[in-house]
Amino acid sequence: MDETESGERPKGPQPRATISDVARRAGVSIGTVSRVLNKARNVQPALQRRVLDAAAALDYRPDSFAQGMRSKKTHVIGVIVPDLRNPLSSEAVTGVEEELTRQGYTFFLANSRYERGREENIINEFARRRVDGIIAILARDRDPRTVEQLHRLPMPVVLLEREIGNEFDAVRTDQVAGTYRATRYLLALGHRRIALVTVPTDNMSGRYRLQGYTEALTDMGVQVSEELVRMGGYTRDYAVDAAYAVLSMREMPTALIVSGGMLSGVLDAARQLNLAIPDQLSLVALGDTELAALMRPGITAIRYDWAETGRVAARLAISRIGGSETPPEKVIVPYEFVRRESCLELVAAG
The missing domain is CATH 3.40.50.2300 (Response regulator)
Known part of the structure; x- marks a missing residue:
């Protein structure tokens, strides 16, 4: 805890340490801190000690929903999309639904409307309801607050048509x-x-x-x-x-x-x-x-093939729920060129 120049502790409530603070103090990524605190097995002992020491020095405590690890599976996955009116998002959700149904899962679907605050509330609500995993088409995948919030979650997250470094499973089109x-x-x-x-x-x-x-x-x-x-x-x-x-x-x-x-x-x-x-x-x-x-x-x-991206994302989420601890996967679904009549040749090609 910081002290004033006189050596006395400052009065009043102090800002709560965040996972980002721990990462900075330990000199590691947020993802590494998350893996250590969640007791992943693929972390080097020396790295683990640095993170735990930093967390102790900062008196870091995860959010209450991250502390309440589930005692049993709900067989429910939370799905977030930014715009349900977009037909391409709808296709992806259809693919998610097909695969989850096939494997005995159901899902909660929420529309963020590209609003950061609404998206944050949806993620918190999914955590409160203790869904087994989350599949998300994030409004913005470069918002540091979103990244930190995802790292605090006690359940696996699979990104759909989004990427955040190599920290989460991600499925996208090319x-x-x-x-x-x-x-x-x-x-x-x-x-x-x-x-x-x-x-x-x-x-x-x-x-x-x-x-x-x-x-x-x-x-x-x-x-x-x-x-x-x-x-x-x-x-x-x-x-x-x-x-x-x-x-x-x-x-x-x-x-x-x-x-x-x-x-x-x-x-x-x-x-x-x-x-x-x-x-x-x-x-x-x-x-x-x-x-x-x-x-x-x-x-x-x-x-x-947006439906296929949804199916792949669902399979990845279920694999993580089942305990898979392999490094995060990135899956790229190829495209197809469909030539119709909307383009005019201005000059002879070649």
């Missing part, structure tokens, strides 16, 4: 390769001003889509134009505004790549501007949906 493929396809058709409308980079999907887009343009010697990249929101309304702004430019893009869940917003913006697809705007969706398939013309898409 967003880098899929976006790279979409961009190269448009470049091969002669497009050079290609816009990107997708989610922000504070979650994995946005970061990897931007990476794939940037790498494809760079590989073809095309300069990345920041004015053509819109990554500021998650909703359909955001997509409408972002697409309207970029398509209203004096030198508008000839092609646009959009998150599958935002496709309807981009189509609305194109309609408002009386832009014909593909004659005036070529369009590719990152994630195939019924809307993409049923539109006329049909929308070319990168198809991800």
Whole structure:
């Protein structure tokens, strides 16, 4: 405990030490502290002693829900998604449900609406109800408060379409390769001003889509134009505004790549501007949906097997509940390119 310069203990309640404080004092990662405190068997004795000494020096006490380790399994898993209206999230949940049902589990489903406070409350409620595990599509996977909260949990966590270093099991689609493929396809058709409308980079999907887009343009010697990249929101309304702004430019893009869940917003913006697809705007969706398939013309898409990501995540969660202590796994589910009629060749390829 800290003391004042006079050597006396400061009066009044002192801030409670956190798992981050222990990690800093011991000079290790939060994940290592979590493994030591949860008595994992794959921690070196010297490292274990450093963590325990640091915890003792700081008088660290885990949250009450982390102390109440379950005496028996509930055969219930908590599932968190950021937007139930997104058809791609719904597919992932369907996959989770299929696998959990097959293995005799049920689940609680909660919608965070991309709100950090709401997500925090959901996680705490799942812990209070003592679910056996949690499968989460986090609103943001770079929020340190979220990371710390997950490390305090007494049950396994599997991330879906998100990553936090190598600290948790994670299942994701290949967003880098899929976006790279979409961009190269448009470049091969002669497009050079290609816009990107997708989610922000504070979650994995946005970061990897931007990476794939940037790498494809760079590989073809095309300069990345920041004015053509819109990554500021998650909703359909955001997509409408972002697409309207970029398509209203004096030198508008000839092609646009959009998150599958935002496709309807981009189509609305194109309609408002009386832009014909593909004659005036070529369009590719990152994630195939019924809307993409049923539109006329049909929308070319990168198809991800979201249901399979859900099934894999459920299998991983059940394996951890059963006592698996192997290092955290990362599973990447491949994509499929679906060519439809929404892209126009500007010049002969090659």
